[in-house]
Amino acid sequence: MWKKISAFQIIASLFEIAGADKPALHFLEKALRRQPDRTELHLQASRLFLRLGQIDRAALHCKKAAAGIGAGSFIYWLNRANNGGIKANLWEQESCYDAAEELEAIPEVSTEDKISQFNNSGLYLLENNRFQEALTCFQQALSLGGQDAAIFFNTGLALSKLGQHQEALEYYSQAQSLGFSPPELLNNKGYTLFYLQRYEEALSCYEVARQFLPHDLDLLSNLASCYHVLGKVEEAINCYRSAIATCPNDPTLHNNLGICLEKTNAPLEALEHYQQAVALAPQCSTFLLNCGHCLLSLGRLEEAFEMVTKLLELEPHNHQAWGLRGELLAEQGKMREAAECYGRALGLAG
Template sequence: MPGPLETFPLAKRNGRESTDHTEITDTVGEAMGVALRHHQAGDFVAAAKIYQQVIELNPLHADAWHLLGLIGHQSGQQDSAIPLIQQALQIDAGMPDAHANLGAAYAAIGKGDEAIRSYRAAVRLQPNHTNALNGLGNQLGHAGQVDQAVKYLGLAIKSAKRDPRPLSNLGALYLREGMLDEAHSSLNKALRIDSGLVEARSNLGLVQTRLGKVDDAIGQFKTVLQNAPQRSSLWRNLRNALTDRAEPSFITNAYQSVLADDDRDLLEILTSSICPVISQSTDQIDNYRHTLVDQLDRSSGLNLIDNVQRLMTHQLVAPFYLPYHGRDDRPLKQAFADMVGQPAAPPAYQQSAKHVIGSPIHLCFPLALDRDQMLVRFMGGAIEQLIECGEFRVTVACFRQNHATLQRQLPPQVQYLIINEQVEQSAKAIGSLSADVLYHCEIGTDCFNYYLPFFQAAPIQVASWGVPVTTGIAAVDYFLSSELIEPPEAEQHYSESLITLKTMPVVYKRPHVTPPQKDRQAFGFTDQQRLYGCLQSIFKLHPDYDSLLAEILRRDDQAVIALVGGMHESHADLLRERFKQSIPEVMDRIKIFPRMPREDFDSLSRACDVLLDTLHFGAGATAYEALGMGLPLVTLPGRFMRGRVTEGCYRMMQMDDCVARDEQHFVDLALQIANNPDQRHSIRQRIQERSDCLFDNAIAAEELKQLFMQLGHESRQKRVG
């Protein structure tokens, strides 16, 4: 068998190397055959070496350029893959495989439009090209062109009846669109072809979780984890499904069946960190928190951060649902962070170059995967103002999948750093920027943004109300809030130093208001009924809230209450189970809608006579959206900042018509507004007249500018020190 290309002597004529391509065609052809065998065997290094040598011999060899680019794509090096495949297509534009692989490379870096164009080119050349049809359907689905996506995935299924991938992708599309029965059918068909298809089985588990078939879902995740134990997404899916069960013994048994022997030390803390998503009673809340405290006491000093990727893989993170309990979370959050410990390595910022004297203050906004809209919504306007003043440099550290979307939504002067799930590696990359201030929009919505601050990628780190509760992490210096929403002695609630602006700490853009697409009849309500809407995330409904809803329903015999469920049908089922115990005599007048598109949500909001804020953890973005539409939102300020944002908005507007003094007053206000059309109209009119101060807030932009300037100088002094 011939060896690598250098063993093939070039044909010679008169003692010189021949330039006659006819004479070297066989040599190159044999070399390409050897390279392909290496390539198919997974020996990319050997294959790439031969492809490169073929190109040296014949720079117009389109297949060599294409296959060299394909190796780049398969190795995850899309930035090198794309120009190589493009070079192949410049030589020969008639290669459908090259167009399809170029589409796959674009898709891998989140460039959906370019991927769609490449896949379409492949399909034009070869209408039954399965990979191109599959990729095109997948990308059209991500672009929101659902009908077209279904069409092309259907063509891919017809073109290769024994290929499970198009069926799996069709199931994933149906899952994203909430078409759970269709998703269930497609994914089962894919698994009948290939029972080991990890993505299909994982997505089937997600479908079953959302359908409330939690035990079946857990079985799916346990099966795939046995084959892919290092896939963090699978552990996350298992964790979410176990959260719906919230039975400690069941959770322990589930983890015992999938944890490797080396990870058994995580069993108890994994089990105790799973917090019930819908609490059935205040007793359940208190019992859970006591159990967690005991476990954290036993686990103190473990210093788990020494193997942070193990924590990331198994999705061990401070319980997300703690802030919805209406309790002081600082002791628990600090205890969890103390258990995690401190990295042995010096802070990531100390490993970077020093800042340039006199240079603009450098702000960096790190984002976890698919958390880009939190930055755009709450800080996009502020970033515009900071850049315009010319005194700041802004970098967004984001995952490649979100890069293109952010580029479209943020100012062109924003710079980007592409990071990945390797949290320590990402911290070092951010540290190399020599940023002055790291502003975390969220800490604790996932493992990545929870563990990143531990590595101190900048001298100053700031948290804010994307997660409106203390982080408990010693490396986070400040928590940014507002004096409008913090209660007396608020400093006691934070492990960070508390900074309070005079206005709200966001520059929120006014929502685009369009005429409602549906009236209340479309949602099953009559004009005679009085519609009270509590349209918050369903897990915000604390057990203390049930009695308030019941009192409204008892005092207004025409009252109906609208709630909106989450992604999982089981969450609504858990809430109904609670209502059966707490308010059984009136629960038939509470309607829980499934999750709905944004335009339907806005229509339902505007169909309500009055909107109700939740207790303990109230509206945030929802308050801005409701008030932006001129809708009255009755609120009862809570003990902690997370229950006081709506009141803060009203304080900015100098209105208190919808702000309750206590629970009885909350019920009274809701009944008055719902039953008095003139009062309701007057409140709506004044909200519309006064709500401009909430949006594109120039005062907030100026306060943030002064704050970041001050923190930037503090950072530089700290770096020098």
């Protein structure tokens, strides 16, 4: 069926022909709001975002243009669409960018280079969890004319640490517009988008980053969480399995995999992972509670009682634990005792 071309699409195309990608994208997004199912609009958007360095947004629109396309496939398409691929990254050499977590001291710099001094001081403060002071340093570097992609990235990271995710997102995008889009930036941008509840965009960031860091634990965990929130349980399970293969002693990974496995009606395997989580972190109430509920669902009441008893010894006023104990007693037909437990769960008893 023929679809009418909107005025916004025409204006966007004229701006793109003139080489004005940002105004073109502005009008194209207006066209997409009116016609969100137009394949050619998504293809044009992916092309524009790629030229602006935002490969995650380009990937998102590529996927919308071709539903079901795999992450590896849209990376290939994006490279082809840009006639040679993503623009060269000026910060690829290790000496040009130091990750905050690897910085042990403020590097020596020329006393005349105030921009570098402020940036490196900010990295040092960031490493030591002094986020507000770090932000002040990065902002000072920018105010002195340090329109450098790495400084934009560092500023975004400090803002994200302070919970100012919308502002952080703007700085990450500015860094990308200068051709700086390493997987570390994509992972952090995805984290920010996740907290802004923009899950599809976060997912695109993580999926693109994974092409470059397939075994990175933090990235796999973030990607799994995003799949989980979006209801893509099988994909989440695969990510958690990959993460556990990299770090088998992380109790949170085992716990989260257990939750996903229960959703796919695999309670026995879920229980194995809950039990591993408890073994690795025996004082974590969340792990004990999840394990107890799983045991209850499997009808293993005695083991569930042991689990809830441990939990109540650690946290005598844990309302969820009292609720679980009530469920266990009700299963045994001990309704009076169960009622007392439910009362405690609801805060009605001491």
